Amino acid sequence: MNKKNLLYVLSGFIIILLIGIIIVYDDEEQERDNGELAESDTRETELDTSLSVEERVENLLSRMTLEEKIGQMVQGEITTTRPKDVKDYYLGSILNGGGSTVSPNTPEKWLETIIEYQNMAGSTRLGIPIIYGIDAVHGNNNVYGATIFPHNIGLGATRDKELVKRIGEVTAMEVSTTGMHWNFAPVLAIPQDERWGRTYEGYGESKELVTELSVAYLEGIQGVPSDKDFMHGTKIIGTAKHWVGDGATTGGIDQGNIILTEEELQYHIEPYISAIEAGARTVMVSYTSWNGLKTHGDHYLVTEVLKGDLGFDGLVVSDWNAHEQVHPEYEEAVKQSVLAGVDLFMVPDSWKEFIDTLTALVEADEVPISRIDDAVTRILRVKMEARLFEEPFPDETLMEEGTFGSEEHREVAREAVRKSQVLLKNEGDILPLSKDMDIFVAGIKGDDIGYQSGGWTIDWQGSPGNITPGTTILEGIKNIVSDDSIITYSEDGVGAEGHDVAIVVIGEEPYAEMFGDADDLKLSEEDMRLLQTVQQTDIPMVVILLSGRPLIITDEIEHWDAFIASWLPGTEGHGVADVLFGDYPFSGELSMTWPKSMEQIPIHFEDDDYDPLFPYGFGLKTD
Known part of the structure; x- marks a missing residue:
């Protein structure tokens, strides 16, 4: 073939290639347009309250990529994230730990900051809202000017469940005023040893008192499932924590070991049964070990007992970086915690590493996609129950009403x-x-x-x-x-x-x-x-x-x-x-x-040799 003919052949090939590129580009544009329309239709489906929550969740889950699913399983901390990270990594939740604040630490600044995060969530492909969590354990205690209530050991001394319910209502209002949705409270621990550094977070040493007051508090902050404002408006999402038995560690050592038979552990499980019946939609897992096994890696306690025997279909959240204690190797720690049944991971600083690690585990078939789908289903379920899809942004009139820290x-x-x-x-x-x-x-x-x-x-x-x-x-x-x-x-x-x-x-x-x-x-x-x-x-x-x-x-x-x-x-x-x-x-x-x-110590009112300075329930009265 001479040079002239070769030139004709090459020119024709280039023309055909360009035509192919144009056709492919047009097809991709059409697919992108169709996809955008599909996502628009999807959002309408998610907002269609004539459908059941389960139908809406299933519809949304079917359209999510692995990246979007794993993002929903991550809770980053406000000091290590920026609003744009929600958009870039599809983060499902943000929290602030105790002492992590905005500047200035005012209710107005908290509201502004959380709106920024929620705006970024709304700009993602699927627009799934974030859920913002805080340890408001005796009032919205991280925010300057909040009403600070007695710690739970003092509330236990009141024996007044109606009062505790009102405290929950006030706390929920002051939390929702700042734009937050989720309170990591109440503590359902039954403290058995005063040496424990979290003793004051428990309502008392009897399961009956803990059950009664924790249910009252939950009803105060969440409402009850039959209420029209359940987990909505000036109500927020509560947390039953820490699953399970954290008040019974040997020697009162925090994050220590619980040496109990399964029958003995039932004493500490019973408050959770009542809390779940009262509408608890999130449960936080304890740092503790049960007979040497870290609960964050305990499939039996988390999946078989909590989700199976107790029928809990809400979301299970980890404690602060607690998955890292399950195994010395990070990848194995993540794997065991996910397989144990933890749904949402509180990873305040290493959340990018967590995303990469869990993605690799799924792609290597070390973690089945069915476990990811179960976790994300539970997360989306709670978000929809809290009506975050319909109303992702806080009611700013609450701030204007001036009830935060009010007389x-x-x-x-x-x-x-x-x-x-x-x-x-x-x-x-x-x-x-x-x-x-x-x-x-x-x-x-x-x-x-x-x-x-x-x-x-x-x-x-x-x-x-x-x-x-x-x-x-x-x-x-x-x-x-x-x-x-x-x-x-x-x-x-x-x-x-x-x-x-x-x-x-x-x-x-x-x-x-x-x-x-x-x-x-x-x-x-x-x-x-x-x-x-x-x-x-x-x-x-x-x-x-x-x-x-x-x-x-x-x-x-x-x-x-x-x-x-x-x-x-x-x-x-x-x-x-x-x-x-x-x-x-x-x-x-x-x-x-x-x-x-x-x-x-430890001393308990049911001990056979009970001889305290003052017994459980003692208190002098005055006129």
């Missing part, structure tokens, strides 16, 4: 404070006090919001100081006494002479989780010095203990005229003054047994 909400907290105070000694009926007395108030903790609120307040571990608006115990006293009363305050207890009575406030430093684990529950040296300084004056002494659990005070209480277990009352310290001065009676009852010594 009305604080009055509910104040009621909870006064009902949670447990009077354990009242020698000579010294309480209630006269409002006309000259009163000496001693101890730095008596004028400190941080001490009286404890952990999970603004920061994860909490901190001393007036870290958020509220009323200290000292301020509450000043506000309630008559104009004729003289109030003297001393941080170190010096100067009590000449007063009619001394009110001495002592207690624990703020802490949370494993940082609160303690082998010795005696009073601090600082508190002992304070008490001894005041005792030297021989004036009547009323001692108020701020703590997340009973402390060992057997020897010291002999020197006190009155003793009050105040627990961790939160921001409304005037609730303590309400009962001190008789505006309301003392009515609280111990939700935990008060031991005589460390040697008695």
Whole structure:
């Protein structure tokens, strides 16, 4: 073939190739157009409330890619994600850990930030909304200015399920006002050992009390399934945690090992049965191990018992990076946790690695797509039940109404404070006090919001100081006494002479989780010095203990005229003054047994050799 003919042949080939490219491009454009129309139709189907939730979920799931499915199984943290990551990686959920805040830490800024994330979710191919989670364990406690309620051990002392339900309602309103959808609460643990650093997160040591109050709280934050506003409007999604038995670890070690038979473990499972019947739609798995096996990798407990025997069809969420504890090799840890039945993974920092790892496991047939589909089905189901598809964005009028941290909400907290105070000694009926007395108030903790609120307040571990608006115990006293009363305050207890009575406030430093684990529950040296300084004056002494659990005070209480277990009352310290001065009676009852010594711990009211300093349910009453 000569050069001229070759040139003709090549030219013809190039023309045919170009025509083919144009045809393919046109076909791809047509397919893209058809796909966009299909997705538009899909979104209409997802929003079609005449269809069942299951039909809508199935329709959506059938159109999702593996990348979109795995993205739904990931919960990133606000400090390691940006709104655009939701669009780029199809993230299904965002959370903020304790102490992770926006700047400034205001309700308005939280609302603005979460709207940004939700906007990005809406811009994805399928427009699946995110679900935003937070540990609002005693009010919306991470946000400055929120109403902070007593921790659960104090609420257990109230024995008032109607009050606990109202606390749930207020918390839900303050959470939804900031644009958040999901509260990692309540804790269903039944604390069995005061050495455990999370003791105050439990309502008490009996399954009956824990069951009653956790159900009441769930109904407060979620509503009940038959309500038209269930998990919607000013209601939010709750979490039953931590599955299961985390209050029963050996030695009270947080994230430790539970050595119980299956029959004995049933005691700790029972509150979950009632919570699920009451409408709990998410369950968080515990860091703990049961007889040596990490629960996040325990297929029997998560899939066979929780999802099978208990019939739980909501979503199962991991705790913070807890899957990494299942196995020393990351890939195997992810595999075992997914196969165990965890649906949504709280991976605050390594979420990209998690996505890559799980994708590779599915592609290698190490994790079946059926398990991925089950997890995503459960996640989408809860999102649809919460009506996030119809109304992904928060109701901004809630912010305008000004109920966040309002006086009305604080009055509910104040009621909870006064009902949670447990009077354990009242020698000579010294309480209630006269409002006309000259009163000496001693101890730095008596004028400190941080001490009286404890952990999970603004920061994860909490901190001393007036870290958020509220009323200290000292301020509450000043506000309630008559104009004729003289109030003297001393941080170190010096100067009590000449007063009619001394009110001495002592207690624990703020802490949370494993940082609160303690082998010795005696009073601090600082508190002992304070008490001894005041005792030297021989004036009547009323001692108020701020703590997340009973402390060992057997020897010291002999020197006190009155003793009050105040627990961790939160921001409304005037609730303590309400009962001190008789505006309301003392009515609280111990939700935990008060031991005589460390040697008695663990101690439980059903023990055969039960001989505490104060028994479970004890509490003196005043008129």
